[in-house]
Amino acid sequence: MARNIGSQYTTHRVLGRGSAGTVWLGEGPEGPVAIKLLREDLAADPDLAERFAHERHALLGLEHPHIVGVRDLVIGGPDGSDLALVMDLVRGPDLRTHLERERRLTPYEAVAVAAQIASGLSVAHAAGIVHRDIKPENILLEPAADGSGPPTALLTDFGVAKLIDEPRHGGKGGVVGTPDYIAPEIVEGLPPRAAVDIYALVTVLYEALAGFTPFGGGHPGAVLRRQVTEKAAPLPGLPQALWDLMQQCLAKAPASRLRAGELASRLREVLPSLEGLPPLDIGDPDGPDELPAPAEPGGADPGPLPAAVPLVHPDLLDDERATHTRMRVPDAEELAGGAHGTARTPRAPGQARAGSARHQAATRRKRRLAVTVAAGLAAAVALGGWLLAGGDDGSDDGRGPGGTAEQDLPPTATP
Template identity: 40%
Template sequence: MPDTTDHADDLLGGRYRLGETLGRGGMADVYRGEDVVLGREVAIKVVRSGADGVAADSRARGEVSVLAALNHPSLVTLYDAQLDADPPYLVMELVEGPTLTTRIARSPLTPSAAATMAAELGEALHVAHGAGVVHRDVKPSNVLLAPSPLPDHEFRAKLADFGIAYLVDTARVTNPGEVIGTAAYLAPEQVQGVDPAPPADVYALGLVLIESLTGKRAFPDAAGVATALARLEAPPEIPAELDPEWRDLLRDMTRIDPAERPTALDVAMRARALAATTSDARTESLPAAGAVAAGSAGAAMAA
């Protein structure tokens, strides 16, 4: 059993040793850490104090409620949470891999890799939606790519940062009508300030898949909410070079009317079928995990 008595005062909560900073966000900093009791590496999200301390603490409590209730291989696992500590902190699974943003910057995903990722993230969202949770900020920087042990799979996609998730049956942290999320990936109804619902996550995932396949954002000029209003009138352009099944799926996921979009489970099933029937001429592997990759993952969890 690891020795937890030496320098115990230097340990967070008497158990966690902080290492390098992996990422910084508006409400927290994320560190590589060590659980000296279990002898494993973890990611530790330390909530920052300050003028927004109350709001940050409320958001952190919401994230704990979400992550503690959800269990899926494509959701980042919560190990521990001490929100009454000074400072409050969360202890999570350390994902040793880059974000999807970093991966796309290297090259677009192959159709089969994108289909597998779509199925994994669709399943994760299905689990969340079934628990009454809407993520509200599905985007490439919130998708972490853990190296896969399987030779025919490039990675296992994991959805991170439920810090701004909306708990359907609980009090809202944000004000009614307040737009939360990243402008480039907002669904039309989010732009209008409508209460978040599962179709908004499906729409955002559709935009993420378009970007993954093409290397370009579906709405590249969406620098703010005002610009994002344009999507109320027209859906994103679906690349003509994609196979018909891909075009149909992406078109359905990004329909303007949320009632016309498939559920996350439908997306997962259709993507699984695409993955089974799609073959790629090339196979690429992720770069070796390290400080840069882990740092990208940590930045996603710091938001």
């Protein structure tokens, strides 16, 4: 059903849905447009509306052949619940839909798409805008005008992830994004810079070539851990020059990655060597391409189903990785509940928490008392042994009363 957005736009039908909202085919003063309506809970946040208004100039001013242009920003609506971006209409599918149909692209097609997106990123980064959510769903493929040439790749949703993830009310934003494409420095808690887009884009390139992401599979927490601790597995059949370039952009240290303009130039340089190469002939990391057929009644067991992707690939652990901030493993004292420990074991009311200053002072006092008691017991035992061995023969040998000389007494330890 048609719906008015602001005073100039009307929506007709849904083109797609995402985590932040719904994209509609719409109509405006200059013809068809795409209108991204943010979710109602987001649109109802006055802080978010203020941030969008503040970034309006930057969003509207970002123009490039490989970036979906933003034409207008609508805040308000009849009931005050609309927050929408009015964008250029791209009539082709997104890269995710294309990959679901083709599974893998030829090296030439995949690199051509990545080079175009990197070119668009170079302009955005120069303007101080980081995308932060590059993934196949946010890369649109506009068919060639004559229908015979390759499609044009365009990046959409610029700035949306940043605006939605801004800290609210003095709090800190969490790890926001799709785990498969999140750069390791974000997992480690650093602010996202332009290098996170390079990491995500080359992850998309890897997926377009292989049919799967380098660190995907399993629980999202396991995926985030791999982003920090593992190296990407090399792709057999890929020219070494392209793989070396991809490895550099998947480096754990952000400073080691290429800038967007450099990446676009390098990808264009390797394109001619990729012409005519077929899609890579590789299997999925979690088993065969086809699931085994079910056993016929009375027939042989076809074998176990493919195993899940392991949480850690032992042969791909990056023990010498150069991360921007290295992740530190807590020591035994911290695990036991030290002053800055991670363990928090139950304790009785009034009992000092393990590792606290009060607990440490009490521990020191107990140790001093134990040393004093132990020294006293040792002195008593030594004295008793001497008396049994020597006795008192009544002779005057310079000993004091009781037959003991001061120099013969065992030393007494003091606290």
